[in-house]
Amino acid sequence: MKRITHHALLIAGLTIGLFPTLSSCENATPHPLGKMVDLGGHQLHVLCSGTGSPTVIVETGLGDFSFDWTLVQREVARYTRICTYDRAGYAWSDPGPKPRTFAQINLELHDALQKLGEKGPFVLVGHSYGGPVMINFASVYPQDSAGLVLVDSASAGMRVAVGGKHTIRLGENAQARDIPAPREEMIASDKFTPPANDPPAPTKLEPVYKSLPSEDQKLHLWAESLPAIEDAENSQREWSEAYFSTWLAKSPDGSLGQLPLIVLTRAEGGYPQDLDVPAAQMEQERRDGQAKLVKLSTNSTQVTVRTGHNMDLEAPAAVSYAIHRVVNAARMHRPV
Numbered sequence: 242m243k244r245i246t247h248h249a250l251l252i253a254g255l256t257i258g259l260f261p262t263l264s265s266c267e268n269a270t271p272h273p274l275g276k277m278v279d280l281g282g283h284q285l286h287v288l289c290s291g292t293g294s295p296t297v298i299v300e301t302g303l304g305d306f307s308f309d310w311t312l313v314q315r316e317v318a319r320y321t322r323i324c325t326y327d328r329a330g331y332a333w334s335d336p337g338p339k340p341r342t343f344a345q346i347n348l349e350l351h352d353a354l355q356k357l358g359e360k361g362p363f364v365l366v367g368h369s370y371g372g373p374v375m376i377n378f379a380s381v382y383p384q385d386s387a388g389l390v391l392v393d394s395a396s397a398g399m400r401v402a403v404g405g406k407h408t409i410r411l412g413e414n415a416q417a418r419d420i421p422a423p424r425e426e427m428i429a430s431d432k433f434t435p436p437a438n439d440p441p442a443p444t445k446l447e448p449v450y451k452s453l454p455s456e457d458q459k460l461h462l463w464a465e466s467l468p469a470i471e472d473a474e475n476s477q478r479e480w481s482e483a484y485f486s487t488w489l490a491k492s493p494d495g496s497l498g499q500l501p502l503i504v505l506t507r508a509e510g511g512y513p514q515d516l517d518v519p520a521a522q523m524e525q526e527r528r529d530g531q532a533k534l535v536k537l538s539t540n541s542t543q544v545t546v547r548t549g550h551n552m553d554l555e556a557p558a559a560v561s562y563a564i565h566r567v568v569n570a571a572r573m574h575r576p577v
Contacts, residue, residue: 271460273333274308275326278353282427285353286333287326291318295364295387295571297564298354299325300346300378302369302551303474306332306464308457309450312557313564321568324359326350330473332464336433338424341476343377343484348423351382361385364567366560368392368553370477373484376537379497388501388567388577389538392552392560395481396530397488406517410526412485420483435468442466449551494536501570501577502541503563506531507548540576 275288288307289296297317299310307325317323328346329337337349354361362385367375372394379386397412443465450461464470510527512520535543544563548556570577 270333271463276357277333278356280337280349280352280356281425283329283335283337283425284333285326285329285335285337285349287324287353287357288314289322289324289357289359290314291320291322293321294360295321295362295568296359297321297323297364297366297568298350299323300350300365300367300371300375301325301328302371303477304465304470305368306461308332308460309453310553311453311457313553313560316557316561317564320565321364322359324354326353327464328473328477330433330469332460332467336431336469336473338427338431339476340421340480341473342420342423342480343374344381344420345423346374346477347378347381348425350378351385352425362387362571364388364390364564364571366390366392366564367394369550370395370481372396372534373481376493376497377484379500383498383500386500387571389497389503390560390563390567391502391504391534392563393505393507393550394531394534396534397485398526398533399530400518400523400526402516406515408516408518408523412482412487412489415482415486417486418483420480433469433472449549449554452554494533495539497538499540500538501567502535502538503567503577504531504534504541504543505552505560505563506543506545507550507552508545511549540570542577 273286275286277284278287286307301307301309307327310325314323314325327334329335329341329349338345364387365375365378367373369392372391375389379389395411398410400408400410402408443462446458446462450458453461510524512523514520516523531543535541546552546556546559548559552560566577
C-alpha cells in the first residue's frame with residue numbers, strides 16, 4: 242500500500258554496486274536481484290542477504306516490491322539474515338493461483354523459503370497490507386514464527402478512503418464467504434491475460450521513492466508498469482475483506498500468544514477534511530486499530546514514529562531498530 246488515503250490501502254548489506262543497470266530499452270526485463278524459486282508452474286522472486294538467525298522475512302504493502310526495502314535490508318543484514326520477496330504477479334514473480342487470499346500468499350512464501358533452504362522460525366515483518374498477511378502467516382505457521390514487526394499495518398475496521406469523498410471500514414460490509422484452500426497448482430482460470438488497452442507505463446516516480454538508490458528507482462518504475470500487478474492486487478483487495486470481516490466479528494486478542502511483537506505506528510494520519518466522516522473520527526479509529534494490533538500478543542509494545550506511511554523509505558533506521566529488538570527478543574527468549 243502506498244498511501245493511507247489511497248484505494249490501494251483497501252483491501253489496504255546490499256550495496257548500490259550490486260544492483261544491475263536497466264537496459265536502455267524501456268521494455269527490457271532487468272535481471273532478477275535474487276533467486277527465482279519454482280513452485281510448480283509459477284516462480285517467485287526472493288532476495289536474501291546477510292547471515293545469522295533468526296532470519297527476517299518481509300511482506301511489502303500493495304504497490305511495493307522487494308527492492309523498495311533495500312534501505313532496511315542492508316541495515317538488517319549487518320546483524321542477521323533477511324529476505325525480501327515479490328508476491329505473485331509483482332516484478333519478476335509470475336502470476337500465481339487465484340484467488341489471492343492471505344492463505345494463498347502465505348503458502349507460496351512458506352514453500353519458497355523451504356525450497357531455498359531458509360531455516361525458521363522467522364521474524365516476520367509486514368508493512369501496510371503486508372501486516373495482516375503476516376499476522377495470518379504467524380497463525381497458520383506458528384512453528385515457523387519467532388517474532389513479528391507490524392509497520393504502519395492495516396487493521397480490521399480501519400476506515401480508508403475509496404475515491405471521491407467516500408470512506409469504508411475494512412471488513413464492515415464484506416459478504417460471508419468461505420475462503421478456498423490454498424494450492425500451488427496452476428489451473429486454466431489462473432492464467433493472466435494482459436488487457437488489450439493497457440494504460441501507458443508511469444514515467445514519473447512518486448516522491449517517497451526518491452530516497453532509494455537510483456537503480457532501485459528505475460526498477461520501481463519498471464515493476465510498476467507491468468500489467469500483472471493490478472490483476473493480482475484486485476484479487477488481494479477483494480479477499481482481504483473476508484479476513485477483516487472475520488477479525489471484526491471475533492476479537493483476535495491474544496491469538497499470537499507470547500510471540501514477540503512490535504507495532505510501529507505513524508504519529509499522525511494526515512487525513513483531509515473533505516471526506517464523508519470527520520478527519521478526527523478517522524484519526525481516532527486509526528489509533529484504536531493500531532492499539533488492537535498490540536493486543537494480538539501478550540509480549541508486545543507499540544512505538545510511535547514521526548513519519549509518513551512508508552516508514553521503510555522515510556524512517557528506515559526506526560524500522561531496522563524495531564526489527565533488531567524483535568530479533569534479540571527471539572534470540573534471548575525474553576520480552577521485547
